[in-house]
Amino acid sequence: MIRGVKGSLLAAVSLAFAGCAATGDEAKSAGDKPAAAEKPVKFNKDPYPSTYKAYPSRSTVVRGVTIFDGEGGRIDNGTVVLVKGKVEAVGAADTPVPADADMVDGAGKFVTPGVIDIHSHLGDYPSPGVEAHSDGNEATAPTTPEVWSEHSVWPQDPGFSRALANGGVTSLQILPGSANLMGGRSITLKNVPSRTVQGMKFPGAPYGLKMACGENPKRVYGGKGRMPSTRMGNFAVNRATWAKAAAYKKKMDGGKAVDRDLAMETLAGVLSGEILIHNHCYRADEMALVIDMSKEFGYKVSTFHHAVESYKIADLLAKEGICSAMWADWWGFKMEAYDSVPENIPLVYKAGACTIVHSDDANQIQRLNQEAAKALKSGRRMGIRISDEQAWTWLSYNPAKALGIGDKTGSLKPGKMADVVLWNGNPFSAYTRPEKVWIDGALMFDAMDPKRRPVSDFELGQPGEGDVK
Amino acid sequence: MMRALFLSAAALIAAPAAAQDIAIVNAKLVIGDGSAPVEGGTVVVRGGKVVAAGAGVAVPAGIERVDAQGHYVTPGIVAAFSRVGLTEVDAVSGTNDRSATRSRFSAGLDIAPALNPMGSPVAVNRASGVTRAIVAPGSSSNLFAGQGAVVDLADDMEMVTRPRALQYVAFGEDGSAKAGGSRAATFLLFREQLLAARSYAGNPATLAEWGNDAMIQRADADALVRVIDGTTPLFVRVDRAVDIVNVLKLKGEFPALKLVLVGVTEGWLVARELAAAKVPVLVSPLTDLPGSFEQLGATQSNAGRLKAAGVDVAVGVFDDDDAHKMGYATQYAGNLVGLAKLPGASGMTWDQAFASISSAPARAVGMDGSIGSLRPGRVGDVVIWDDDPLELGSRPTAVWIDGKAQSLTTRQDRLRDRYATPQEGALPKAYDR
Numbered sequence: 091m092i093r094g095v096k097g098s099l100l101a102a103v104s105l106a107f108a109g110c111a112a113t114g115d116e117a118k119s120a121g122d123k124p125a126a127a128e129k130p131v132k133f134n135k136d137p138y139p140s141t142y143k144a145y146p147s148r149s150t151v152v153r154g155v156t157i158f159d160g161e162g163g164r165i166d167n168g169t170v171v172l173v174k175g176k177v178e179a180v181g182a183a184d185t186p187v188p189a190d191a192d193m194v195d196g197a198g199k200f201v202t203p204g205v206i207d208i209h210s211h212l213g214d215y216p217s218p219g220v221e222a223h224s225d226g227n228e229a230t231a232p233t234t235p236e237v238w239s240e241h242s243v244w245p246q247d248p249g250f251s252r253a254l255a256n257g258g259v260t261s262l263q264i265l266p267g268s269a270n271l272m273g274g275r276s277i278t279l280k281n282v283p284s285r286t287v288q289g290m291k292f293p294g295a296p297y298g299l300k301m302a303c304g305e306n307p308k309r310v311y312g313g314k315g316r317m318p319s320t321r322m323g324n325f326a327v328n329r330a331t332w333a334k335a336a337a338y339k340k341k342m343d344g345g346k347a348v349d350r351d352l353a354m355e356t357l358a359g360v361l362s363g364e365i366l367i368h369n370h371c372y373r374a375d376e377m378a379l380v381i382d383m384s385k386e387f388g389y390k391v392s393t394f395h396h397a398v399e400s401y402k403i404a405d406l407l408a409k410e411g412i413c414s415a416m417w418a419d420w421w422g423f424k425m426e427a428y429d430s431v432p433e434n435i436p437l438v439y440k441a442g443a444c445t446i447v448h449s450d451d452a453n454q455i456q457r458l459n460q461e462a463a464k465a466l467k468s469g470r471r472m473g474i475r476i477s478d479e480q481a482w483t484w485l486s487y488n489p490a491k492a493l494g495i496g497d498k499t500g501s502l503k504p505g506k507m508a509d510v511v512l513w514n515g516n517p518f519s520a521y522t523r524p525e526k527v528w529i530d531g532a533l534m535f536d537a538m539d540p541k542r543r544p545v546s547d548f549e550l551g552q553p554g555e556g557d558v559k
Numbered sequence: 560m561m562r563a564l565f566l567s568a569a570a571l572i573a574a575p576a577a578a579q580d581i582a583i584v585n586a587k588l589v590i591g592d593g594s595a596p597v598e599g600g601t602v603v604v605r606g607g608k609v610v611a612a613g614a615g616v617a618v619p620a621g622i623e624r625v626d627a628q629g630h631y632v633t634p635g636i637v638a639a640f641s642r643v644g645l646t647e648v649d650a651v652s653g654t655n656d657r658s659a660t661r662s663r664f665s666a667g668l669d670i671a672p673a674l675n676p677m678g679s680p681v682a683v684n685r686a687s688g689v690t691r692a693i694v695a696p697g698s699s700s701n702l703f704a705g706q707g708a709v710v711d712l713a714d715d716m717e718m719v720t721r722p723r724a725l726q727y728v729a730f731g732e733d734g735s736a737k738a739g740g741s742r743a744a745t746f747l748l749f750r751e752q753l754l755a756a757r758s759y760a761g762n763p764a765t766l767a768e769w770g771n772d773a774m775i776q777r778a779d780a781d782a783l784v785r786v787i788d789g790t791t792p793l794f795v796r797v798d799r800a801v802d803i804v805n806v807l808k809l810k811g812e813f814p815a816l817k818l819v820l821v822g823v824t825e826g827w828l829v830a831r832e833l834a835a836a837k838v839p840v841l842v843s844p845l846t847d848l849p850g851s852f853e854q855l856g857a858t859q860s861n862a863g864r865l866k867a868a869g870v871d872v873a874v875g876v877f878d879d880d881d882a883h884k885m886g887y888a889t890q891y892a893g894n895l896v897g898l899a900k901l902p903g904a905s906g907m908t909w910d911q912a913f914a915s916i917s918s919a920p921a922r923a924v925g926m927d928g929s930i931g932s933l934r935p936g937r938v939g940d941v942v943i944w945d946d947d948p949l950e951l952g953s954r955p956t957a958v959w960i961d962g963k964a965q966s967l968t969t970r971q972d973r974l975r976d977r978y979a980t981p982q983e984g985a986l987p988k989a990y991d992r
Contacts, residue, residue, distance in 0.1 A: 218851050218854075220851070248848060248849055249848055403981060405981045419884065420880070420884070421883055422646075422647070422649065422680060422880070423649045423650060423880060424650035425651055428648055430971070431971045431978075453846075453848070456847075457894075460890065463952055466952065467954075468952060471945075472975065519951065520890055520893030520896070520950055520951050521893060521896050522897060523900070537901055537902060538902055548849070549849070552849070552855045553800070553825065553855050554855060558859070558901065559857070
């Protein structure tokens with residue numbers, strides 16, 4: 091029945107576009123008929139399903155290479171075997187390899203899992219950053235859990251290709267912006283070019299809900315003369331919304347008919363643990379309050395994003411099992427970013443809390459490995475012992491786990507997706523670049539082959555088309 | 560081994576006020592002029608100035624010696640285009656003096672009294688090895704943004720090295736927005752304001768005659784006269800290839816203009832024209848996205864291609880945070896070294912890359928005789944590094960500015976130390992300092 095509703099609505103919409111003369115009445119009658127006959131049912135939770143399929147791949151072996159496995163392991167003079175889009179084996183020089191595989195000499199080079207950026211706005215704030223492309227903040231109400239970032243993603247954003255070629259990014263989460271307390275659903279993508287966003291959607295990845303603490307929501311809505319205009323207003327609006335969501339969920343769980351409410355569906359999904367909370371929050375004291383709010387209403391925060399003051403409460407974050415997604419050294423652009431320290435990332439790591447390096451930026455997503463390297467050095471300088479291979483967990487396995495895809499990607503374990511980067515040197519050096527990037531075993535970027543360099547529709551026929559970028 | 564170095568640096572920092580005469584020996588010495596590092600080098604600073612630097616330099620008798628233990632010793636980084644000192648917290652408007660968009664003045668604005676040497680961005684940038692900066696105003700209500708300065712990042716009240724060292728103007732989309740909505744308006748307004756200034760210079764009474772119809776205020780005219788005669792370099796933000804060509808043509812009408820182009824994202828498309836015009840450029844080298852339609856050709860190979868074409872290229876950090884993170888200059892320069900290894904890409908050698916963040920910006924602003932390298936006669940801005948300065952996360956272990964040893968402790972360090980263990984002890988964290 092659900093399918094019927096969707097089908098008839100789609101038919102009506104396409105009719106309206108095709109004829110340019112179809113009336114609203116036609117659309118209405120077409121859509122209303124099946125709905126009127128319907129009984130309470132569970133809503134389709136995946137109405138825009140992923141159409142991503144791994145691109146064709148060849149069995150590939152990289153030999154004689156230094157491997158960071160993404161879970162803190164390291165193998166020198168190692169062998170990586172990729173078969174049928176999966177990691178087949180990772181081991182020492184004597185690891186058996188298939189006879190028909192493409193052989194890559196990894197001497198002096200490094201292999202890592204693909205970088206995963208847990209915080210990106212590629213596609214919903216794409217390049218060029220013209221007003222017509224500003225699709226990241228539905229800043230018309232302080233809570234908009236009903237909007238889905240995937241409906242804003244422009245797959246032709248040239249930024250995706252830069253993140254691939256310069257950053258070795260193989261998966262990324264696209265979040266709504268932080269104007270709203272509840273900004274809407276996020277989406278996790280495979281970093282492959284596609285005609286549609288569905289063709290990029292990471293199969294089986296859970297949805298996220300973007301929330302935001304602090305300055306942005308109160309500034310945006312206070313500036314419009316409406317609530318919230320203070321931090322206490324932020325919490326009041328959040329709590330009232332969660333209370334409503336809890337009541338909605340109770341009704342749904344009791345099998346009662348509910349009117350469709352897209353906002354409440356998202357929040358009910360959070361309360362039932364299906365949708366993960368990604369909470370933009372800078373200040374330590376606010377994070378601690380959010381943790382209490384999550385307990386008050388029975389949900390869990392997956393990750394605090396930006397989290398410049400995580401170092402002040404790293405013990406609390408470790409105890410609660412909440413990740414911090416951080417920059418290496420961004421600071422001073424706003425009041426809540428004033429107490430940033432370059433040791434934030436290593437201090438969170440040292441406390442045993444989940445540590446992630448994120449970008450929130452179309453430029454820094456191209457060098458998250460370099461951001462991690464700076465944080466690593468800052469940590470070592472203050473005496474925190476961190477190996478290179480441990481630091482790589484910040485870039486792939488930890489974000490994968492925080493996104494709910496840690497069983498599929500983020501580390502080089504047999505059976506996992508072959509999302510892999512070959513770097514032409516130590517990836518924690520400024521002098522190193524990705525040489526090859528595989529996604530599900532398919533070679534999607536090769537620095538040695540200009541034909542393996544994606545060019546978006548937008549850049550086709552423009553100055554610099556197909557250039558090194 | 561390191562302890563000796565740290566102790567000696569700490570001892571120097573105890574008395575920061577006076578310039579010392581020092582010799583830094585046993586250095587992997589980088590002069591900053593594009594020459595290769597010298598092993599076992601020595602740099603001698605007397606009276607706040609470099610008197611000698613190189614291999615086999617004799618250490619004068621009685622002078623204090625600092626053993627660099629084989630570490631890199633370089634001139635301080637010169638931030639090529641920045642707003643350091645003009646802002647503390649960008650989004651806190653009272654602390655942010657970048658722009659004066661409600662002022663009735665434009666070209667006449669002078670940032671010197673807006674600079675705050677005590678602000679924490681100065682200390683943080685200094686601790687990352689930046690000792691001098693070219694600081695430009697952001698924007699005014701009119702086309703010309705005003706006059707910038709060359710500054711030092713020393714721990715004292717006098718920040719200005721050269722006041723009114725540049726006039727800043729944006730062409731392209733930003734300039735068009737200021738001038739009335741079209742590049743046609745930008746070029747006309749630019750010309751009319753310069754011509755008005757020239758009339759004023761010939762006969763100061765003209766401004767009074769024009770009254771309310773004057774194109775500019777007296778203070779603006781004073782500043783623009785110095786632009787027309789080449790006394791003040793004119794820094795022009797421009798990105799689109801054809802806009803670059805059109806800006807270069809301005810020299811036809813105003814031949815004494817001392818142009819320096821900033822941004823130049825599509826510069827590689829007109830590299831030959833730029834080289835022929837002998838106009839230096841300041842680029843933010845990792846800009847590689849078509850952020851606007853005037854940056855369609857953006858590529859990280861821009862700096863390398865311009866350099867290869869014979870353009871004088873300085874590297875800055877300004878399509879990023881331009882006040883707080885000047886230390887990114889070393890990372891960006893390091894990336895240019897990495898690019899040189901990539902097939903099809905253009906970058907720089909290590910020596911060129913380092914020069915692009917020291918002597919090249921100094922030359923662009925016409926001050927390479929006094930800052931930006933360790934050649935004799937330059938200011939005693941010297942940095943000892945813990946590792947390769949262009950590598951990620953390398954930091955200074957000692958910094959001198961004008962021969963004075965500098966504090967490298969920042970507010971961030973204090974916060975880090977307070978929360979090295981986050982748990983509170985017998986008393987709250989507020990007592991821990």
